[in-house]
Amino acid sequence: MTMPENIIDWARKQGARVEHHDSEPVILEFSGRAQEYDAAQKSAAFFVLDDLQTVSVAGKDAADLLHRLTMNEMRRLNPGDSVINAFPDANGRLAAVFLLKKNEAGFELMVPGRKGKVVADWIEKYTFIEEVTCELKPDVDYFLLVGPESEAVLGMSIAENHFDRLDVNGISAHAGGVGGLFPRGVLLQVAREESTAFAQALVSSDSGPTVQAAGWQAYQLLRVEACVPEVGAEITPRQNPYEAGLQRFISYTKGCFTGQEVIARLDTYDKVKYTYTGLRLETREVPELPAPVYAGEMEVGEVTSAVLARAGDEVLALGRIRKKFLDEQSGYTVQTGSGSCPLFVRSCPHEHEQK
Secondary structure (H helix, E strand, C coil): CCCCCCHHHHHHHCCCEEEEECCEEEEEECCCHHHHHHHHHHCCEEEECCCCEEEEEECCCHHHHHHHHCCCCCCCCCCCEEEEEEEECCCCCEEEEEEEEECCCEEEEEECCCCHHHHHHHHHHCCCCCCCEEEEECCEEEEEEECCCHHHHHCCCCCECEEEEEEECCEEEEEEEECCCCCCEEEEEEEHHHHHHHHHHHHCCCCCCCCEEECHHHHHHHHHHCCCCCECCCECCCCCCCCCCCHHHCCCCCCCCCCHHHHHHHHHCCCCCEEEEEEEECCCCCCCCCEEEEECCEEEEEEEEEEECCCCCCEEEEEEEEHHHHHCCCCEEEEECCEEEEEEEECCHHHHCCC
């Protein structure tokens, strides 16, 4: 029996430039970062999210267990609803983050950064007498559709934080409006055996808006521009939710959960040491990451992500700065290949959203 073509092979056939990072293939670009970024701003761009993994959690005690382990409210979800959530550890630091979706059988945890096993192991660690099953599912692929023409491409309205079924050329998928852990767009779940046919159908349709296949470089520009944290960069087991820019996904009213007391104290007594923020550098040189941030000669934070802006005249970045120095609006610098470079704070789009 012929095995289904995988999505990386499909991308190569479309002319994509693919390189290996940390032994994993990464689709860097199809037709150039600028063209792909512009499509996401003006029409529709289609990204392969090959680092997103699915953990299925079911059983009569699944909701209670997940409620006790997660920091965001998830008990009032209806089938199809989704919410950004995380497992804090006992010290309030982030063991794992994910998009949690309720379905008829239980829950699906969509885990970025290829951390599906971390999530599955965490659930197993805290399962004692509960009737809960937990399975890492390798048979699902994910795509992200970004741009003002996304709904027209799919031929349906997309609800924020809710997934509905759709068909593209007879191929079934689930689509939901997302943000927070992704650039704002439509997340698409497709069975792996049909994912290449689904991708081809979207980018080669003769009717409706044109869809531009896009790669990691354009995705990173959209992500950093929108101040979206990434697993391995802004989100690590060393950070609490505030330091990773995820505080708006904490429920302070849901009751007890692992790490809840520590997180509550950080908020109540203003004990957060570092503030997650957008940054920019007036240079074309992207610093080597992570890059220490200085106020005078004192190290006060770090740059965790950085990309050259679309116009090519500055570098957009994300990072953490000690709250004391951020409150004082100190002058900051960071080292690039050419020496010390001024670093400025920029606002993030989600700062203007309701919590």
